[in-house]
Amino acid sequence: QVQLQESGPGLVKPSETLSLTCAVSGYSISSGYYWGWIRQPPGKGLEWIASVYHSGSTYYNPSLKSRVTISVDTSKNQFSLKVNSVTAADTAVYYCARRSIADDYWGQGTLVTVSS
Amino acid sequence: DIVMTQSPDSLAVSLGERATINCKSSQSVLYSSNNKNYLAWYQHKPGQPPKLLIYWASTRESGVPDRFSGSGSGTDFTLTISSLQAEDVAVYYCQQYYTTPSITFGQGTRLEIK
Numbered sequence: 001q002v003q004l005q006e007s008g009p010g011l012v013k014p015s016e017t018l019s020l021t022c023a024v025s026g027y028s029i030s031s032g033y034y035w036g037w038i039r040q041p042p043g044k045g046l047e048w049i050a051s052v053y054h055s056g057s058t059y060y061n062p063s064l065k066s067r068v069t070i071s072v073d074t075s076k077n078q079f080s081l082k083v084n085s086v087t088a089a090d091t092a093v094y095y096c097a098r099r100s101i102a103d104d105y106w107g108q109g110t111l112v113t114v115s116s
Numbered sequence: 117d118i119v120m121t122q123s124p125d126s127l128a129v130s131l132g133e134r135a136t137i138n139c140k141s142s143q144s145v146l147y148s149s150n151n152k153n154y155l156a157w158y159q160h161k162p163g164q165p166p167k168l169l170i171y172w173a174s175t176r177e178s179g180v181p182d183r184f185s186g187s188g189s190g191t192d193f194t195l196t197i198s199s200l201q202a203e204d205v206a207v208y209y210c211q212q213y214y215t216t217p218s219i220t221f222g223q224g225t226r227l228e229i230k
Contacts, residue, residue, distance in 0.1 A: 034217045045224045046158075046166065046209055051217035059217040062117075095165055102156035102213055104177065106165035 002026040004096050004107035012090075012114050018083040022096030022107055023076075030054055030074040034099040037070065037081045039092040040109075047092075051099065052079055086114045118142055118212050122222035128230040135197040137225045139210035144190045147214065154214035157186055157195045160207045160224070169208075170195065197227075205229060 008020035022035070029035060036051030050070040051059045058070050064083070072079040083090055091114045097103040119142040129135040145154045153173035158166040168177045170186035173193055183198045197204055210222040 036217065046160075046211075046221040048219050048221070053217070061218065097165075099213070099216065099219075102168050102171040102211065103158075103166070104168050106167075109165055 002098065002105045004098065004105055006094060006096050006107040006110040008094075008110060008112070010111060010113060012086055012112060013116050014087055014114055015085055018081075018086050018090060018112055018114070020081045020094055020096075020110065020112070021078055022080070023078045024098075025077070027098070028074075029072060029077050029079065034059075035072065035079045035096070036099060036103075037094060037096055038103070039094045041089070041092040049083075049094075050081065088114050090114050117218075118145065118215060118220055120210055120212055120220050120222040122208075122210060122225045124225060125223070126226040126228065128228045129197075129200045130230045131202065132199050133230075135200050135204070135227055137195045137208050137210075137227070139188075139193045139195070139222050141191045141193075141212055145212045145214040146190050153189050153193070154212055154216070155186075155188070155193050156211045156213060157184075158209045158211060158221075159204075160209060161205075166209065200227075200229070202229065 003025045005023045012018045034051045037049040052070045052072045067084045069082045093109040095109045096107045098105040121140045123138045155173040157170040160166040174186045207224045213219045
């Protein structure tokens with residue numbers, strides 16, 4: 001049973017860096033597929049942020065690319081997201097997900113609020 | 117970017133009746149080399165992650181009830197719930213993965229009971 005679990009601070013101050021980790025169990029990241037982050041601001045729809053291939057290649061939403069870094073740690077079977085210089089617009093539920101064909105396994109999501 | 121537009125934004129249907137949600141892409145998501153449409157549908161309930169219902173436009177994910185069906189090709193797609201159940205109340209999203217790993221979602225359709 002593939003499971004993903006997000007972790008990280010629920011509150012981040014404006015202009016600081018948001019850091020989240022997604023721990024994967026039941027499947028080895030190094031075996032394949034894309035692994036990514038998707039977010040949903042309050043009252044809005046879903047937005048793809050970034051993905052990392054099992055080989056380590058990274059891909060970013062152009063609208064966020066200048067502020068975002070995704071990385072993978074195969075030894076810990078987890079991948080991470082950093083968003084720099086956050087503002088209130090980055091307040092959202094952040095999901096990690098596995099993409100085989102489509103996004104078939106998701107974490108439960110974690111709410112990150114940007115506020116001083 | 118491929119823009120996905122869903123209609124309607126919200127929908128109220130009586131229990132046991134048919135619900136139909138439409139999704140239009142700004143360019144074709146049909147890949148000619150394999151004749152597959154790179155289009156998925158998700159169900160999203162409050163407090164839960166989105167759940168994959170349909171991929172390749174019409175293939176049901178394992179465990180998804182057969183009252184859910186997907187159809188369409190190219191730029192126009194439809195999700196149909198043949199007989200609405202109370203547990204189907206949710207927001208439904210279409211997603212194109214033609215440009216994977218860069219993907220885009222529709223704005224969502226809120227489905228309620230009439």
